[in-house]
Amino acid sequence: MFVLMETNTTVIPASPPVPSAENDTHNHHHPSQPHHHDIIPPTNILIIILPITIIILLLSILLIIVMLRRLKSTKNNGNRKSNNSINKNNCMFIAHSTININASPNVKGGCLYGGNSVRIPSSGKFRGVQVFTYKELEVATDKFSEANVIGNEEFVVVYRGILRDGTVAAIKMLHREGKQGERAFRIEVDLLSRLQSPYLVEMLGYCADQHHRLLIFEFMPNGTLQHHIHHFLNHSRPLNWGTRLRVALDSARALEFLHEHTLPSVIHRDFKSSNILLDQNFRAKVFDFGLAKTGSDKINGLVSTRVLGTTGYLAPEYASTGILTTKSDVYSYGVVLLELLTGRVPVDTKRPPGEHVLVSWALPRLTNRQQVMEMVDPSLKGQYSKKDLIQIAAIAAMCVQPEADYRPLMTDVVQSLIPLVKNLSSNSLRFSQTVFATVDNCVQVQMRFKTKMIDCSNMV
Known part of the structure; x- marks a missing residue:
């Protein structure tokens, strides 16, 4: 009887199974019967999808970076090729946006x-x-x-x-x-x-x-200013007065550019007549920046540094303390003006006692009309404007003042020299001999530099 019932159950699958503990156990393990454990919960789906998404994003970012680098590399190669086409086996200098003069090459x-x-x-x-x-x-x-x-x-x-x-x-x-x-x-x-x-x-x-x-x-075909002032007897004529005025203005404009039109300001630190070169028209340009120093953002570009430069051109405060400012260049410029005015070198031990150092000898005489006339370079042979001579002497006196604060800005020097150069062709004014003209010009320098350091009464 038991066997017959089992056979019937097997032959007729449509008949519902009899609920029993035994059948429950049998059906639970039957592979063809669906059950709730085959459905994956939503939490598990998020755990699987989230890492995959993150990996895809990272791969995308990496791909973008690689593409950008390749694009940049292609552009740089193009620039190198264009530079090489200009200069076959050389390269062009890439300038600093800010000068770092302490960095090694x-x-x-x-x-x-x-x-x-x-x-x-x-x-x-x-x-x-x-x-x-x-x-x-x-x-x-x-x-x-x-x-x-x-x-x-x-x-x-x-x-x-x-x-x-x-x-x-x-x-x-x-x-x-x-x-x-x-x-x-x-x-x-x-x-x-x-x-x-x-x-x-x-x-x-x-x-x-x-x-x-x-x-x-x-190439500057006429060499250095030093050569034309101090060594002209070899093969060239001395510089005439008009050329000296133009050289004074051109070199003043060079320092004005360095001090006033660069940021930070540039201090030449070795301004002298041998570093002023002359072109075919005797126009001056400043040379040799091997000792140059960039100033700070403070007034006058104050910096502390080693004392370097050329004896006779060093400002006294720089020589004694190492404190360097744009006013140090102004002092050196004043020494060059004295060279143009007198034809003397800054230091000459062959001269009589008291005349070895040009500034020490000249400064007390620069505001005395008679003594200024005696100081003039003999090679000029009197071919100069006495009115201009007085103004050049007054400017030189201001530039070589022992106290840096009393020295003018190069902008003021430039503005004082421009009228002299503009009027070079006006002979009626160039060779004025009147005392009033010299005194009036001295007062103009006082007003320009806003100072009373120059005593114009001695010009009479």
């Missing part, structure tokens, strides 16, 4: 690199600072022949050379080794690659090939 592959890739607006004349190999400069100077030497100082030799494009250039070779030499080289490249002015000698390029350090400048 970063030289890679013969190229000196700056900091941020910032292009400074320049005049149409400026052609860009190029990089030269040592071999190219050897060819330009006929293997640095002695016959091409146009300047020679303790750590520097300057050669005349002809570049591959036919440009005549002055090639300055630095012999100073160590950190100081590298620093001087870096300063000039860093400064002159971004500072363009008609009153500064233009830098055309540089060479940082292995241990060689050279700077390439525009």
